[in-house]
Amino acid sequence: MSASSAFNDEKGGSSSVGEPEYGHDPASGGIFSSDYKRHDDLKEMLDSNKDALKLEAMKRIVAMIARGKNASDLFPAVVKNVACKNIEVKKLVYVYLVRYAEEQQDLALLSISTFQRGLKDPNQLIRASALRVLSSIRVTIIVPIMMLAIKEAASDMSPYVRKTAAHAIPKLYSLDPEQKDQLIEVIEKLLADKTTLVAGSVVMAFEEVCPERIDLIHKNYRKLCNLLIDVEEWGQVVIINMLTRYARTQFLNPNINESLLEEGGGGDKTFYCSDEDEDEDEEKEKQAEVSALAKRKPYVMDPDHRLLLRNTKPLLQSRNAAVVMAVAQLYFHLAPKAEVGVIAKALVRLLRSHSEVQFVVLQNVATMTIKRRGMFEPYLKSFYIRSTDPTQIKILKLEVLTNLANETNISTILREFQTYIKSMDKDFVAATIQAIGRCATNIGEVRDTCLNGLVQLLSNRDELVVAESVVVIKKLLQMQPEKHSDIIKHMAKLTDNIQVPMARASILWLIGEYCEHVPKIAPDVLRKMAKSFTNEEDIVKLQIINLAAKLYLTNSKQTKLLTQYVLNLAKYDQNYDIRDRARFIRQLIVPTEKSGALSKYAKKLFLALKPAPVLESPFKDRDHFQLGSLSHLLNAKAGGYQELPDWPESAPDPSVRNVEVKESVPEWTKCSSREKRKEKKVEKPFYSDSEGESGPTESADSEPDTGSGSESVSVSVESGSPSDSEESEESSESDEDEEEEEKEKKKKKKEIKQMQASESEQSSEDDRKRDRKIKEQKSNSESESDEDSESESSQSESSDTESEVEVKKKKKVSEPKPPSKPLKKEKKEMSLLDLDDFEPTPSPQVTPVNTFLSNSLVTDLEGLSLSDSVLSPATIAPSSALKNYELLHRITGEGLSVEYCFSRQAFSPDANMVAVQMHFTNNATSDTKNLHIEDVKLQSGMRVKEFAEIELLPAGEATTAVMGVDFCDSTQAANFQLCTHTRKFFVSIQPPVGELMRPVFLTENEFKKEQSQLMGMNEISENLTLDAKCRNEHAIVQRVTTAANLSRVPCGSDKECRFAGKTVTSGSLVLATVATKDEGAAQLTVNCEKMVIGTMLVKDLLLALTQ
């Protein structure tokens, strides 16, 4: 009862106070003043059967935990509620459980069965959360249970559960490192996962459990690279860092030859010349190391290396600073010098972020500027310091500015520094003075200017400034003391005023060191110092002794007594260092009988020429730590830091990254035995090849393309569904075919090819292989491009068989149809590409011209296609549809009738014209003579190429002629007069929009890529219901190609038909997609730069598909 009354009281209290903004939260107020006696109430509330009370109690308990108060005595009462129905209570119990399970191991076991039940739940999210809590309970007894749960979850259907499994791995590992081997197995399995959801988490687990097992990455390398852009941002950071390490072990240094090149004729590389000077020594060493290697084999970047660089680059645009930094370090460590520059802009952008981010970024930029100064030079002004920056940021910016200073920009930088010196922030001013000193040492030209400036600072009112200047001047003077005796004199005077010990010590050291330049002043300074010796700081005392010793050696007449006085004072000093030093020096410089041979050399010892100090950046050599890492920031190895390995001298076998399809990967379609056989066959000659190194170079080059292509399409592809990857790979296959076929054509082997096509499937397959081998021998590069798609090897059998089925289907469809008419040649390819695997097809861009000219070839081919049932369906598709339009009716034409059609062939005299075939029939009783065109009236820009005059058309005869019209991509009619020897007829030709284009061949990827660029206004979509007769793919293809002169684009999905063409005049792409849905519903999408054409085409196609 007491519990509920307390509860009510509180509620009343807080509502009367009224916290409109956050509302009433029972955890607030009272809880923070609660005392331990209330725990009894809490127990009672937890035991009650009202959820509200339980919740109330749990909230109070969580509030206690948050404050760091011990609530462990409530464990039994809380753990009972683990199976509570109320979600919030349950969640809070989980929070409690995870926090205290470690302390109450036995009791915690009570809850385990609840989670085990949860692991079997049909809902993936409940399975995941059960695993999450189960693995978070740090109780060693349940390790076997956890192991089992993780293993099971790792092969769960749901990627979300698999992700949770990946998260659980490091938890289990930290609980029991003995399980490592088993966990590695799970990691290996999860690494093969193809979903973006899992990728980040499993790499994280990999980094925690077995970062040394780099071999596990090989097979997954390319996949990780390709998935990277879609992984969530935190996972990206982890993956990029891991891949940086991986790349360092697997690829060659891309800058190996850089130095050689630049020394040879590096005129064009002026951008980096400036650091070349600095790095010269280093470069030379490196060069010597690698020159032998380099000479033997010119550096070719491994395509996988390139893949990584290319796929990470877009992430520089991430909103997450950690991702940007990760990419930046990857480029810094892995990219060729010329490409590293891209990261500068992104890093400079981060300087706008929170000061903590700035702090880390500036640290890294400071390291980078030492190695690659040129990169940040254009952004010099971004590092200018504002008075509102925190001091630590100011000092880092100063560091960067100093590193960036060179002959050309030093004057601006020094001017900036001048304003900084007036700052109110004294630490910053001191740092500025040191920066000036460093600029002066690095850049000879400004040394005097800097020195003068610093000397002026000596009269500054602020002692700190003066002191810092003295220290810096001392270092500068050491470089050329003889010129600056007046500065030394000036500084000698300062000893009266300056109190900062470091500065005093510096002045004394200077005077002692160069006492020969100031012979009169030096003894006087010593005299003054001797007077104040006892009051000086220790470092000053030491320098006084030094000064005395040096003067004694050079000018013993004047200073002997003073020296002895100083030494005597020092002998009784409190500090033992000083007593020691005094004793030592006395023995050394004052010759006595006891002193040995050493005193003869005293002068040499004390007044030896000392090398000038090098003012170095504290960031020098920090880059041996991986940039962006904690270790780099601290300049000390942090626990768990993985050393960034050096580049290997020769690249390990790149073939390890080639992926074979494994049965164990559920998402991948099974690989047919044929595929494997093929793979092996190709691999052999390939790797035994002497230039095997550069082989895969090209090979993977096309891979990222497929990756990027599919990415660009839309989010739906990003889901990484297996069908997509199949599609793209398939299309790359067809790519290859095209390529192949083109080469063939050049070799004029067309006929042979056609024959092959008519052969059985098996033999054509064999042929292909034979061909391939021949080509391999011919040129390496060709074979590589083949190898490329082989190595991907993901072309699935299923897709193969699919297309086979398709072919058969087509056979059936086609056979009853009449043989095709002439002129349809180029239409053939549209559906031919469906058969991509079986035979090469002539590509339209090459053929049309000659086909038109050489009729014989056309007929040849025609004959072939007629006899060849495989080819025929494609040929037929458009032919039946060639539509005739009337130009002149026989009545108006007084017996002469003219029809025209668009032959869809390239008009050979002018490629920009549409060929119009005219069919003249003389129905009159008399002959018609001198048929020709006159008085052409056209819209601006349009042109007409007339047909040659037809001298005689006898009565009852017919003839054809072809004229070309450039419609300028518009459907405006071409008006002209058709003249005979007696009459003139006004006629006009108006093209349907579908005839204003000609087919082009695109692969699926190209199509997607182009389509993605033609979005927005350039895309027109319409939903439609397909005509009942036109619900199969074939019919759609036929209708579309009839309505518009487009060619079919191969497509992996049977739900979509894609078509591509170009407008005849401007060559703008026209892309059409028909996506079919259930029950005849479909969506038609047309992408075209020319919106008018697009809209008209949509109309026409709609008509064609719905009627």
Added chain:
Amino acid sequence: MIHSLFLVNASGDIFLEKHWKSVVSRSVCDYFFEAQERATEPENVPPVISTPHHYLISVLRHRIYFVAVIQSEVPPLFVIEFLHRVVDTFQDYFGVCTEAAIKDNVVVVYELLEEMLDNGFPLATESNILKELIKPPTILRTMVNTITGSTNVGEQLPTGQLSVVPWRRTGVKYTNNEAYFDVVEEIDAIIDKSGSTITAEIQGVIDACVKLTGMPDLTLSFMNPRLLDDVSFHPCVRFKRWEAERILSFIPPDGNFRLLSYHVSSQNLVAIPVYVKHNITFREGSSQGRFDLTLGPKQTMGKAVEAVLVSSQLPRGVLNANLNPSQGTYTFDPVTKLLTWDVGKINPQKLPSLKGTMSLQAGASKPDENPTINIQLKIQQMAISGLKVNRLDMYGEKYKPFKGIKYMTKAGKFQVRT
């Protein structure tokens, strides 16, 4: 990764702790307090502190230190970025991120932290997903909860995490469909003593508030996309599309989010909207200094300069200032020596000025440092770079949304050296 999190307030009390792995004693924060003491200013506490067994990575926001404890190598930016994301989430949930707000909502905070990290590795940081899991507290919901006994924790399971667009929750419904975009540009500049510009650049952001039903696919195009030199996107933006056509194409998250931030290339000359005439002098020997400041509009394209606020850190030697503003009010804090002058709107006919004397410590020599003048201002309905949104289209949904675009120019880090 992240082991534990401690929240420390300005007076150095730990008022919240959360552990994701084994419990780390709060005594680890002593190292942090040490560093805090050493630092003269609160923002000078190093973000990364190394202790014998742990590393402390901290951020300071809203006068609260968020101190993360980590044990082994991890990219420091990873942690810093995450901590900032935590603060942003709190702000999103509670409106403000203050000690009081966190204490009031300690349970929600705890639930959030629990969801955001799993074993120290970020799990759900998208506000859309989090809001699906844990409903932000509102008056109405609290009332309903107390009556019906329901909870803040979402009954639905976080389906968003499974979707291909994890930033957008599913099943969004609005009666009024609207999409607002704010183009906000900030001028960062350093102006010389003589009034010439040392460096000036424009940084801009496009913040969006999208309340649209279903799964809309938006495209936003610019009249002059070439102005944008360097951009960073919300993950929803399709990068390839931008690369190819300079069009922003995206499925937006629900609610408020930052669509992109950009930098206008430094080649373009930056219009500086105001000029400052200043005369701040200290005479040797006298305990008086003169202070004379006049503001005027410069290149504002005819728009009014509003909400002008001038602040300046005066030298330590200044005891007090006796000034006379022609408009607005000024304050001088004799402890921090911070002078602020709230000018308001600049009237081009009657330029605002602040004149008067400063009294210096008697006997002290004249300060040789010059104060810098920081200026804040706002110009409505104009993006100073000239960036213009061309059009906004929506695909994928049938309804007609209400669209709005607002431009604004602000002064970012705008400093005048004297």
